[in-house]
Amino acid sequence: MDCVEVLEKNFDEVEEEESVDGQNVDNYIKHPLHNVWALWYFKNDKRNDWSANQKVIATFSTVEDFWAVYNYIQSASKIAPGCDYSLFKEGIQPMWEDENNRDGGRWLINLDKRKRATELDKFWLETLLCLIGEAFDELSDEICGAVVNIRPKGDKLGLWTRDASKKDAIIRIGKxxxxxxxxxxxxxxxxxxxxxxxxxTGSVARCSYTV
Structure with missing residues (x-):
C-alpha cells in the first residue's frame, strides 16, 4: 500500500465508524501527524532578496488539515517559472544555511518540462504524502523536507536529509x-x-551517491 492509499484509508475508516448524536465521528476527530509541517512558497520577485521572497503559506499537524491546504493552493505545475514550493518540518527553513540542513543534502529528481502536466504534480503529491506519513520508517528522523523548483529549462524535485555522512541511511532513503x-x-x-x-563554481554540482 503506497502513501496515498494509506492516507485515503484513514478517511474511509472514519466514514465507517458509528455516529455520535446523529453526527459523523469525523466532525469530532482529526488524525494527527507525527510532526508539524510548514508549507513554504518562494515567489520569484527580483525586487526583493532571496529570504524576503520565501514565505510560509500554512502549517498543519493533521491529515485533514494537510488536504485542506493542498486542495486550496495552486498545483505545483501551475505556479510561475522561477517559483518554488517547499514542505519542511516546523522549525526548519528551506535553505542550506539552516542548522538542520547544513550537514545534509538532497536526493534530486530532474523533470523534463514537457512532462510537467503529467508527472510533476503526481511526483510532488506522493513525496508530500511520504513526508507527512513517515514513509521512511525509522529513517524518517533523517528527513528535513522537500522542495519543488519550477524552472523554464526543467523542473526539479529534491528530498532533503539531515546528515549526508550517513551513507547507508541515505542510500536506503533514495531507494x-x-x-x-x-x-x-x-x-x-x-x-x-x-x-x-x-x-x-560551475552549473553542475558533484554527485555523492546514486540509486
Missing amino acids: MLKIRLNISAEVTLEYQVHKDNSLK
Whole structure:
C-alpha cells in the first residue's frame, strides 16, 4: 500500500465508524501527524532578496488539515517559472544555511518540462504524502523536507536529509523514494551534498551517491 492509499484509508475508516448524536465521528476527530509541517512558497520577485521572497503559506499537524491546504493552493505545475514550493518540518527553513540542513543534502529528481502536466504534480503529491506519513520508517528522523523548483529549462524535485555522512541511511532513503514514486529502474537518482552545492563554481554540482 503506497502513501496515498494509506492516507485515503484513514478517511474511509472514519466514514465507517458509528455516529455520535446523529453526527459523523469525523466532525469530532482529526488524525494527527507525527510532526508539524510548514508549507513554504518562494515567489520569484527580483525586487526583493532571496529570504524576503520565501514565505510560509500554512502549517498543519493533521491529515485533514494537510488536504485542506493542498486542495486550496495552486498545483505545483501551475505556479510561475522561477517559483518554488517547499514542505519542511516546523522549525526548519528551506535553505542550506539552516542548522538542520547544513550537514545534509538532497536526493534530486530532474523533470523534463514537457512532462510537467503529467508527472510533476503526481511526483510532488506522493513525496508530500511520504513526508507527512513517515514513509521512511525509522529513517524518517533523517528527513528535513522537500522542495519543488519550477524552472523554464526543467523542473526539479529534491528530498532533503539531515546528515549526508550517513551513507547507508541515505542510500536506503533514495531507494525507498524511487519505489514510492514508481520511478523506472533505468532512471538514476543523484544525491548532492549541500556544502558541495554551496561551493560549486560551475552549473553542475558533484554527485555523492546514486540509486
